Amino acid sequence: MKTKQYIRKISFSVILALTIGIAYGQGGSPSYTDGLTIKLDSTGQKYVRFLVWTDFRARYSELNPGTAVNGIAKDNMLDFSVRQFRFALYSQLSQRYLVLGTIGIDNQSFSSGGSAGGGNTGNGGATFNGTLGKKPSLYVHELWNEYTIVPDNDFATHKRNFASLYIGTGLHYWVGISRMSSLSSFNFLAIDAPIYNWPLIDNSDQLGRQVGIYLKGVVGPVTYRWAVNKPFTVITPAVAYAKPNAPELNYAVDNNANGNLSTTGYAAWQFFDKENTLVPYTTGTYVGTKKVLNIGVGYYYTGKGTTTQVNNTATSPLINHNISIWAADVFADLPFGGKRQNWAFTGYSVYYHDDFGPNYLRNGSIMNENVGPAQNYTGVVSQAGYGNVAPIIGTGSSWFTQVGLLLPKTLLKTDVVRLQPFAEYSLQQFERYGSSKFTWWSAGGNVYLDGHHAKISFKYQTRPIVVNNQQAFSKGSYVIATQVFL
Template identity: 40%
Template sequence: MKKITLVCMFLGFHLFYGQDSTGAVKKQEVVLPAKNPMDIGELKINLDPKGERWLKFGINSQIWLRSIENNPGTKVNGVPQDQTYDAGIRRMRLTVQSQLTPFYSVYLQVGINNQTFISGGGSGTGANGAGKKPGLFFHDAYNEFTIIPRTDFNTGKPNKNNLYIGAGLHSWNGVSRMTNASTTKLLAADLPIFNFPTIEVADQFARQFGVFVHGDLDRINYRFSVNKPFATSNTPAVGSAAVDNNQSGKLSYAGYAFYQFFEKEATVTSFLPGNNLAKKKVLNIGSGFYLNKEGTQSQPAANVFESHDVSIFGADVYSEIPMGNKKKEMGLTLYSVFYRYNYGPDYIRMSGLMNPGTADTSFTGQKALEGPGNNRVLMGTGNIFFLQAGFVLPKFSNTVKVQPFVNYTLKDMDALHQKGNYYDVGTSFYFYGQNARLAVQYSSRPLYDTASRTVFDRKGELIILFHIVL
């Protein structure tokens, strides 16, 4: 124990004290929160007087309270339930971002997701109860090298063209802006999830291992990567839809680029905001892709297996427009994206965020193709159109801002016989900028009949979000 204490004291001493070129101990600069209560500042430690070497820490905590209208034939904790109330941790993350020299950096993000009273727990909870003690895991863990810096090392002037290269478990994704979304600056209560085309199948929470490059060509921001997908080996049923099976081991390729018409965005990390409270004038048009040869498999006849290439393409528009009198701080945020997915014949995925339900095998009524709980059609071979809008209301307080928002999704899946319309509507209350948010959102989803594969009913879900970002 004494040895551990001494080591901790030594590390703590060197975290805040370093040595200058003569070897003398020198105190490092700690960046404290700003005096303006609307600007909390950064959790950042400068390791040199110029601030060129630093460590930055982040905390992202999202707590959900919910009322869920369950799909027909749902049990929750073994009891049939039409409606369920619950609370859970949607996301809890810690990040460490470092600029150790002007030439290289390390980025780490660790945390948990989707823990409720019944789901998301670690293995071996046993008699301690379902859902308890989830294991922390790395979301991001990559190293990055500077090839052409954003700011010239000699002159201190910005470079219009810059280039960075890195490797590791990363989220420099392709397809769309929302596939590279920042979860600390969301417009709605959450992401639609179909923006991550291989989520928790061939990736680890939207990340894959690989090599990536990113940077700017004047007003074009770009990112491209070559990755090794996480292994899948599902066995397709005879005559059924394609399933995830990439046993042939092919690499995946991804890329996304967007043109910035007005103000340029900072892209030190991979995460692109979906909402800045319309503080800037932004108009970006982008497009991207994800390709994985032989990523799925079907069995058209007994013992006859056929592999299929996965190809996803996206095109999107993102805009933030300050409006009216500047003192009122009003503004409109718009985002629209179109996805074309091809996973092979009739591929389809169902999913429900923090789903508390399981199937009630004794249920004899009309069942939903989606399954129990709050499951919905997530994505599959076909097309998805998504539109999102939010408006910051006129300023009435120095502390609080109010932003109503709405989402609309149209899903046209090859495996279904009717298009699906999905709606989300809500309002966010921001405290001290975007560091604290309380949001209320109601979502409506269609349900498909198992036989006809057409819509026969709708269900809703109410979410109250408590969100803190530091």
């Protein structure tokens, strides 16, 4: 009897190590196993896992023409920021029940990410009208629970089932469109994402999440997720454009006052190693610890998500438009050269087709801090705006590709510290700008001190400057990021 109990305990411990140690997107460290885990019984079947990670950045940016920062004309700017802080926990008190919650902050800098109640002293003054940087609000990024109908691995034999099914509810990240639309924020290949992988970001979603019901699981080599959600309300008022600059066709704006549900899904064929799907976060690079080749397709749809005007007046009746997005992608993470050298190639490529309605366009950036037009500037300006802003999301198409090469262990003669150069390329076309193409690229590298658990990354990335509805030239930013994940 004791022998059977011991074998059962060891067997479950192996499964627990696999599900917990791998769950949060592959840390890429051979020494990091259970992490901050509290086992609530002698078998380990009941547990609580805590995760903490933070990302600090230093950035030197070439600013868009005619930019003022805090009212002072600037051609460039150096800033420091807390790009993200996360505290997450998930727990299983039964093999069939899982709950997960995450809180954190984003994008705190000298003049962004702060709260309105952060205090005027050192925060711009009592009459300051710009963005704030102090005392950012800690908020819930996601909170969901899940029930197992058919598990990935049989509870009794621990053998993998041909098909599995889980159902969950809450503010969740089990969304579709592409692999990168559910990307983990602590194992990026290239410091960050292109942003348009989250086409609804902080409009009708909350940092890529919506509230709803999801299904997920596997069927043979295919992993799938599907959800029906209630998008967050976005009501953009009608805009009357001044002549002679009124557009020939009205521009669609976010307005989902009709309150329609959304559906979203993604499925991927896994040719080699099977990825863990305990939690929704996909991995940017496995740092040579897994052999993966996946091809996937996904979509997002909601009715009456944007509007245009019948005519060019502020009181014009509105016309509703559906939001329809689909994508196809391929991800490869392929170690080679044997265990002694452990080279690895990482590659990801995705195509998005976005339809938000006529001429819909969103300009954006990461941490564009209290910028505006410089006084007395008479030169060319970007149609996207000031600071480091550029067109990122709109009705049209986008193609994004990134590649990385993990250099061999023998280079530094250590199994711990690893080097990984990478590069990215983006090509977009927006209906708003006709046949014009918009591109950007980046190049940089990762220094892994202990996989994704401790790393330093750096890169240079360009962005398009839009003049006369086309890319006239580019500006860029140099970024250094440090990350710790526990």
